[in-house]
Amino acid sequence: MDLTLTPKHRALRDEVDAFIAAHRDAAPRPGGGRKRPDRKALDWQALLLEHGYFARTIPREYGGFGAPHDVIELAIIADAFSRASISPGIHNQGISMLVPTLLEVGTEEQKRRWIGPTIRGEVIWCQGYSEPGSGSDLAAAQTRAAVEDGHFVINGQKIWTSSAHFADMMFLLCRTEPDKAKHAGLSYLLLPMNAPGIEVRPLRTMTGRAEFNETFFTDVRVPVDQIVMGRGDGWHVANVTLKYERMLLGDPNKLQQRLEAIRRMMEQPGADGARLLDRAEWRDRLLRLQGEVIAARNHNMRLLTETAEGVDSGLGRFIVKYHGTMLAHRLASLALDVMGSTGLLYEPQGEVAEDDPATTWQIDYMYDIGLIIGGGSSNIQKNIIGERGLGLPREPKAAVPAGRN
Amino acid sequence: MRFGLTEDQGLFGRSLRGFLADRLPLDTLRRLAESGTGFDAELWRGLGELGLHGLLVPEEHGGAGLGMLDAALAAEALGYHAAPAPFAAALVMAVQAFRSAGDAEQQRQWLPRVAAGQARIGLGFAGLAGQTGRAALRLEGGRLSGALDGLMDGGEATHFLAYLADGRAALIEAGAPGVTATLRRSVDRTRALVDLDLAGAAPVALLQSSNDPLAAARRVRDAGRVMLAADTLGAAQNMLDRAVAYANERMQFGRVIGSFQGVKYMCADMATMLEPCRAMVWYAAYAQDAVPEEAAMVASHAKAHLAEVGREVARLATEVHGGMGFTDLLGLHHQFKRITFDRQALGGPERCRHDAAVAQGWIAA
Numbered sequence: 001m002d003l004t005l006t007p008k009h010r011a012l013r014d015e016v017d018a019f020i021a022a023h024r025d026a027a028p029r030p031g032g033g034r035k036r037p038d039r040k041a042l043d044w045q046a047l048l049l050e051h052g053y054f055a056r057t058i059p060r061e062y063g064g065f066g067a068p069h070d071v072i073e074l075a076i077i078a079d080a081f082s083r084a085s086i087s088p089g090i091h092n093q094g095i096s097m098l099v100p101t102l103l104e105v106g107t108e109e110q111k112r113r114w115i116g117p118t119i120r121g122e123v124i125w126c127q128g129y130s131e132p133g134s135g136s137d138l139a140a141a142q143t144r145a146a147v148e149d150g151h152f153v154i155n156g157q158k159i160w161t162s163s164a165h166f167a168d169m170m171f172l173l174c175r176t177e178p179d180k181a182k183h184a185g186l187s188y189l190l191l192p193m194n195a196p197g198i199e200v201r202p203l204r205t206m207t208g209r210a211e212f213n214e215t216f217f218t219d220v221r222v223p224v225d226q227i228v229m230g231r232g233d234g235w236h237v238a239n240v241t242l243k244y245e246r247m248l249l250g251d252p253n254k255l256q257q258r259l260e261a262i263r264r265m266m267e268q269p270g271a272d273g274a275r276l277l278d279r280a281e282w283r284d285r286l287l288r289l290q291g292e293v294i295a296a297r298n299h300n301m302r303l304l305t306e307t308a309e310g311v312d313s314g315l316g317r318f319i320v321k322y323h324g325t326m327l328a329h330r331l332a333s334l335a336l337d338v339m340g341s342t343g344l345l346y347e348p349q350g351e352v353a354e355d356d357p358a359t360t361w362q363i364d365y366m367y368d369i370g371l372i373i374g375g376g377s378s379n380i381q382k383n384i385i386g387e388r389g390l391g392l393p394r395e396p397k398a399a400v401p402a403g404r405n
Numbered sequence: 406m407r408f409g410l411t412e413d414q415g416l417f418g419r420s421l422r423g424f425l426a427d428r429l430p431l432d433t434l435r436r437l438a439e440s441g442t443g444f445d446a447e448l449w450r451g452l453g454e455l456g457l458h459g460l461l462v463p464e465e466h467g468g469a470g471l472g473m474l475d476a477a478l479a480a481e482a483l484g485y486h487a488a489p490a491p492f493a494a495a496l497v498m499a500v501q502a503f504r505s506a507g508d509a510e511q512q513r514q515w516l517p518r519v520a521a522g523q524a525r526i527g528l529g530f531a532g533l534a535g536q537t538g539r540a541a542l543r544l545e546g547g548r549l550s551g552a553l554d555g556l557m558d559g560g561e562a563t564h565f566l567a568y569l570a571d572g573r574a575a576l577i578e579a580g581a582p583g584v585t586a587t588l589r590r591s592v593d594r595t596r597a598l599v600d601l602d603l604a605g606a607a608p609v610a611l612l613q614s615s616n617d618p619l620a621a622a623r624r625v626r627d628a629g630r631v632m633l634a635a636d637t638l639g640a641a642q643n644m645l646d647r648a649v650a651y652a653n654e655r656m657q658f659g660r661v662i663g664s665f666q667g668v669k670y671m672c673a674d675m676a677t678m679l680e681p682c683r684a685m686v687w688y689a690a691y692a693q694d695a696v697p698e699e700a701a702m703v704a705s706h707a708k709a710h711l712a713e714v715g716r717e718v719a720r721l722a723t724e725v726h727g728g729m730g731f732t733d734l735l736g737l738h739h740q741f742k743r744i745t746f747d748r749q750a751l752g753g754p755e756r757c758r759h760d761a762a763v764a765q766g767w768i769a770a
C-alpha cells in the first residue's frame with residue numbers, strides 16, 4: 001500500500017483544481033449520458049481530452065492523452081471532479097464499453113478509426129444485444145447475419161436498444177454460424193445506424209421518455225471486415241464488452257457525486273430554518289451510505305491496481321455491478337426522501353434541455369431500477385458471483401414445459 | 406504507487422493464518438473458550454514467536470516497527486480463527502497510547518516489555534468511545550478512584566490502562582492495592598470484558614505528555630476501531646468460506662444445496678457485501694499512519710460498516726448451514742460471537758458514524 005502523493009501528484013491535483021476553478025462555467029451538468037451530447041458537452045469533452053483529464057491512458061495515436069497508467073493520477077482526477085460536482089466528461093456505451101473492448105481485442109485499423117471520434121463524443125454508439133426472446137439468456141440471440149458477396153446480410157430484431165434513436169453506430173451481437181452450438185455461433189459486428197433496412201421504433205419507459213427502442217433489421221448489409229475478432233468469436237467479444245459495462249454501471253465516482261449532492265441538500269436550511277444534517281436520524285442515513293461509498297471507492301482503487309498489474313480480480317470484479325447499482329438506487333432513494341413533497345414535481349425536458357434537480361432525481365430513482373435489470377440483472381450477477389466467483393455449481397437445466405421449445 | 410498489499414504483507418497474513426489453523430482446531434478452540442478469559446499462555450507464546458507482541462513497537466524498543474496495516478492483517482487473521490488472544494487493546498491500542506502520549510522515559514520503560522510479551526495491558530476506553538457501562542474515574546493527589554467497565558483484553562492482564570474523561574491515561578498494575586478487577590465472561594468466550602473498581606490505586610505511569618490529550622486518546626480509539634473492523638472482516642470471511650464449502654457438499658433433493666439459487670444468492674450477497682470491506686479496512690488502517698486528515702473519519706466508518714456487514718454475514722452464513730449452523734458441533738458460532746463483540750466494543754455503529762460526522766466537520770462534537 002503506497003498512496004503517497006509524489007510532488008508530481010500534488011502538482012496534478014493543484015492543476016486539476018485550478019482547471020476546474022477556471023472553467024467550471026463551461027461544464028455541462030453531470031450525467032446526461034442518456035442524451036446526445038450537445039455543443040456544450042462536446043466542447044467540455046474536447047477541453048478535458050486536451051488536458052488529459054479524460055481518456056488519459058489511451059494512446060495518442062488513437063486520440064487519447066497517452067499518459068502511462070497511474071492509479072493515483074486517475075483517482076486524483078476523479079476525486080477533484082466529484083468534489084467539485086463537475087461533469088467528468090461523457091460516459092456512454094461507446095466510450096465506456098466499446099472503446100475498451102476495441103483496445104482489448106480490436107484490430108489496429110479499428111482502433112485508429114473508431115476510438116478518436118468516439119471519445120470526442122462525435123460518434124454515438126448503441127448496443128444491439130437483447131432480443132424479445134433473449135435477454136438474460138443473451139447467447140440465445142436469433143438475429144441472423146448471412147454472408148453474401150463480401151457482406152453480412154442481417155435480418156432480425158433487437159429490443160431495449162438504448163440511444164438507438166440518436167446513435168450513429170451499433171455494436172451488434174448476431175448469429176452468423178447457425179450450424180454451430182449456441183455460444184459458438186455468434187459474431188460481433190460494427191454497423192452504421194443509417195444503413196438501409198434498419199428501422200428504429202422508440203419505446204416509452206416508466207420515466208415518460210423514450211430512452212430505448214426496438215430495432216428491426218431487414219437485409220441490412222455490412223462489409224465482412226466490420227467484425228470484431230472473427231466469425232464465431234461474438235460471445236467472447238460480447239463478454240469483454242459486458243465486463244466494461246458492468247464496471248461502468250457500478251462506477252463509484254458516480255456514487256460519490258451523488259453522495260456529495262445529497263449532503264449539500266441536507267446542509268440547506270429547510271422552510272423551518274433547520275438543516276436535515278443536524279437531525280440525527282437523517283444524518284445517520286447519509287452516513288450509512290457514505291460508509292458504503294467509501295468501501296466501494298476503496299475497492300475500486302484495489303481493482304484498478306490489480307488491473308494495472310495484470311491480475312484478474314475475479315470475484316472482486318464480479319460483485320461491482322450488483323453492488324454499485326443497488327447502492328446507487330439507495331442513494332437516489334435518500335435524495336427523494338430529503339426533498340420530500342417538493343421533490344415530487346416532475347417536468348422532464350425531453351432530449352434537449354437540462355432537467356431540474358427534482359426531476360433528475362426522480363428519473364435517476366426510476367432509471368436505477370433499469371440499470372439493476374440491464375447489463376445482466378442482479379440475479380444474473382448473483383449467478384456469476386456464486387458460480388464463477390465462489391465456485392458453486394450451476395443450476396441444473398430444467399425441462400422445457402410441454403408444448404414449448 | 407499502488408492500492409494493495411506488499412508481497413511481505415500477503416505472506417505475513419497467510420503464515421499467521423496457517424499458524425492459527427494449526428494451533429486452533431475446533432476441539433482446542435472449544436476448550437480454550439470455556440474459561441472465557443480470552444487468553445491462553447501457550448497460544449500467546451506462539452504468537453510472540455511470530456513477532457505479534459512487538460509488531461507495532463518501534464525497533465529501538467525491541468519491536469518490529471511495522472504499521473497499522475500489518476496490525477490489521479494480524480487482527481483479520483485472529484478474527485478468522487476466533488483466536489483467544491489479546492490483541493486490539495493489548496498490542497495495538499496500548500502501544501499507540503504510549504507512542505502518542507507517553508514521554509520518552511515511559512516509552513523506554515514499557516514498550517520493550519510489551520514487545521517481550523511480559524506486559525499485557527488491558528485497556529479501558531469506555532467513556533471516550535461511547536461504550537456503555539460505568540465510566541467515572543477521579544485522579545486526586547496521584548491516586549485513582551472510581552469505576553470503569555468493559556476493559557478490553559483484560560482477562561489475565563498484567564496491567565490496566567484506564568482512560569480518564571480528559572484524555573489522559575493511567576497505567577495501573579493488576580493486583581495492586583486498591584485495584585479490584587472483575588472478569589466478566591462475554592458472549593464471545595474468546596474475549597472477556599473486565600470491570601474495574603478503584604479505591605485510591607496508585608498508577609505506575611500517567612500518560613499525559615501530549616499537548617492535546619483528547620486528540621491523542623481519539624487516535625488510540627481509532628486504532629482500536631480499525632482493529633475491530635479487521636477482526637470482523639476475518640470472522641465474516643471465515644463464515645462465508647465455510648458457508649460456500651458447506652453449500653458445495655450438503656445434498657438435499659438429490660443435489661448439492663449450492664446449486665439452488667436461493668442458497669447461491671445468500672452466498673453471492675455475502676460476498677458482494679464483504680468483498681469491498683477488504684479494501685476499506687486496508688485503507689482505514691493505512692490512513693492511520695499515512696493520511697492523518699482522513700484517519701479519524703475512515704476508522705469510524707470502517708468500524709460501523711463492518712459491524713453492519715458482519716451482522717448480515719453472520720446471520721446468512723449460519724442460515725446456509727441449516728440446523729447444523731445452529732449447533733455447537735460446527736463451531737461456526739465462535740465467529741458469529743466475535744462479530745457480535747466487535748460491534749459493541751469501542752462504540753456501536755451509530756456512535757461510530759456520529760464520530761465520522763464530527764471528524765469531517767458536519768456537526769460539532
Ligand SMILES: Cc1cc2nc3c(=O)[nH]c(=O)nc-3n(C[C@H](O)[C@H](O)[C@H](O)COP(=O)(O)OP(=O)(O)OC[C@H]3O[C@@H](n4cnc5c(N)ncnc54)[C@H](O)[C@@H]3O)c2cc1C
Binds near residue numbers: 134
Ligand atoms: C434501462 C435499460 C436499458 C437497456 N439498454 C439496453 C441496450 O442498450 N442494449 C441491449 O441490448 N439491451 C439493453 N437492455 C436490456 C437488458 O440487457 C435486459 O433487459 C436484461 O438483460 C434482462 O433481460 P430481459 O429484459 O429479457 O428479462 P428476462 O431475462 O426475461 O428476466 C426477467 C427476470 O427473470 C430473471 N432471470 C432470468 N434468467 C434468470 C436466471 N437464470 N436466474 C435467475 N433469474 C433469472 C431476471 O433476473 C429478471 O428478474 C436495457 C434494459 C434496461 C432496463
